[in-house]
Amino acid sequence: MADMNFTGPDPDLQDLLAARPQLEMHAQDGLCLEGVPLNAIADKYGTPVWVYGAGTMRARYAALRDAFAAENVPMHIHYAVKANDHLAVLNLFREQGAGADVVSIGEFLRAAQAGIVAKDVVYSGVGKSEAELEAALCAGIGQINAESAEEVEMISAVASRLGVVANIALRMNPDVDAGTHAKITTGLAGNKFGIAAVDISYLYARAAKLPGVRVAGIAMHIGSQILSTEPYHLAYEKGAEMVRALREAGQSVEVLDIGGGLGIGYQDEPGLSPNAFAAVVRQVTNGLGVRLMMEPGRYLAGPAGVLLGSVILQKQAGKRFVVLDAAMNDLMRPAMYEAWHGILPLDATAYRSALSPADVVGPICESADQFANDRALPDLKPGTRVALLDTGAYGAVMSSTYNARPRPAAVLVDKGGFMLITKRQDIQSLWDGEIVPGPDQAPS
Numbered sequence: 411m412a413d414m415n416f417t418g419p420d421p422d423l424q425d426l427l428a429a430r431p432q433l434e435m436h437a438q439d440g441l442c443l444e445g446v447p448l449n450a451i452a453d454k455y456g457t458p459v460w461v462y463g464a465g466t467m468r469a470r471y472a473a474l475r476d477a478f479a480a481e482n483v484p485m486h487i488h489y490a491v492k493a494n495d496h497l498a499v500l501n502l503f504r505e506q507g508a509g510a511d512v513v514s515i516g517e518f519l520r521a522a523q524a525g526i527v528a529k530d531v532v533y534s535g536v537g538k539s540e541a542e543l544e545a546a547l548c549a550g551i552g553q554i555n556a557e558s559a560e561e562v563e564m565i566s567a568v569a570s571r572l573g574v575v576a577n578i579a580l581r582m583n584p585d586v587d588a589g590t591h592a593k594i595t596t597g598l599a600g601n602k603f604g605i606a607a608v609d610i611s612y613l614y615a616r617a618a619k620l621p622g623v624r625v626a627g628i629a630m631h632i633g634s635q636i637l638s639t640e641p642y643h644l645a646y647e648k649g650a651e652m653v654r655a656l657r658e659a660g661q662s663v664e665v666l667d668i669g670g671g672l673g674i675g676y677q678d679e680p681g682l683s684p685n686a687f688a689a690v691v692r693q694v695t696n697g698l699g700v701r702l703m704m705e706p707g708r709y710l711a712g713p714a715g716v717l718l719g720s721v722i723l724q725k726q727a728g729k730r731f732v733v734l735d736a737a738m739n740d741l742m743r744p745a746m747y748e749a750w751h752g753i754l755p756l757d758a759t760a761y762r763s764a765l766s767p768a769d770v771v772g773p774i775c776e777s778a779d780q781f782a783n784d785r786a787l788p789d790l791k792p793g794t795r796v797a798l799l800d801t802g803a804y805g806a807v808m809s810s811t812y813n814a815r816p817r818p819a820a821v822l823v824d825k826g827g828f829m830l831i832t833k834r835q836d837i838q839s840l841w842d843g844e845i846v847p848g849p850d851q852a853p854s
């Protein structure tokens with residue numbers, strides 16, 4: 411399996427741990443998240459189970475907020491709901507002062523359910539249906555990021571019908587290579603996202619004439635898991651140039667939404683530094699006089715989560731396979747993006763034992779159901795447990811019930827304690843809503 415950010419040999423288990431202050435290996439209790447033994451959580455709620463550290467999420471939010479404060483850049487943070495849409499997670503970021511970035515009406519309603527008011531929500535995405543736009547506008551959504559000329563017309567028509575004026579930003583495609591995996595690049599000319607820079611000024615002027623929209627400014631989002639400030643620098647320079655050009659043409663530009671995409675360290679690559687990122691933003695937007703917004707998801711939630719799985723068995727078949735009870739239906743990223751996730755045993759003795767290569771797989775009937783290839787791991791006896799690291803973002807949100815596997819439970823760790831925040835799905839609920847045609851009910 412080729413790895414997205416493969417930079418060399420796999421890091422030692424000790425190095426994985428040392429790079430993650432939220433995790434520690436306790437001699438008796440084994441692997442702990444924010445001081446809470448993960449074995450205690452697995453004992454109580456079984457595996458597979460997602461565990462999220464509230465302290466880690468708060469600390470990462472604070473690091474980002476403080477980085478902008480240190481640069482004297484007022485920044486409005488809208489948490490990208492799609493990274494982890496659990497109500498408890500949304501509630502936590504709301505408490506920290508975040509708004510939300512949503513990409514569907516379902517996410518909009520989730521954010522509302524978590525107490526995020528509509529005016530603090532930005533609605534992004536390449537295809538918002540009329541019904542979705544209508545619901546968002548009726549609720550008083552703060553901003554809609556429009557991704558095409560066709561969509562601007564559509565938003566204006568829906569808003570006019572409702573007798574409201576939609577606050578929109580135009581999502582500009584800056585045509586820069588984010589240097590990330592092809593499946594998570596969004597700011598290149600060939601991507602489906604955004605509006606080409608050459609079309610922005612015409613569309614801005616056109617939108618100013620439409621009755622149902624008010625154009626507040628420009629939005630951008632160039633991709634995800636970006637590890638260098640370079641692509642941001644290029645993209646934001648283009649964004650700032652666009653703001654100046656629009657103003658020279660007599661348009662009013664109040665908002666610059668710079669998107670998300672800040673990368674985290676999965677293997678041994680350092681994550682993007684919020685301080686370096688904030689410095690680039692200040693440099694590029696200095697004196698521009700815009701209200702700055704951003705939409706981070708992975709950076710805030712990714713490192714805060716682990717997926718715990720139990721070893722079903724180890725199979726010798728030319729090589730060693732460690733078969734877990736967690737699978738690709740739970741965590742899709744390795745199968746979908748060839749993503750690399752650290753794997754640590756929960757048991758302290760196993761952690762210190764001799765290592766040998768193993769493929770770590772799930773029980774699903776797909777060869778892609780593999781979490782790691784030739785990974786140096788200790789002997790992992792049946793019933794022992796492992797943690798798949800950095801799975802707080804694009805983890806549970808992408809899971810499915812493929813192979814009739816119910817969705818795992820989720821647990822929140824906070825202030826030295828833990829609580830269940832999602833019940834493990836009942837197997838029976840998998841066929842809730844399914845109807846079998848019979849004598850009483852047949853296709854007609």
Ligand SMILES: *Cc1c(COP(=O)(O)O)cnc(C)c1O
Nearest residue numbers: 490534634670671705706707708
């Ligand atoms: C996915 C997405 C984000 C968040 O991306 P991260 O890589 O998780 O920070 C932000 N804005 C838009 C428009 C998105 O689609």
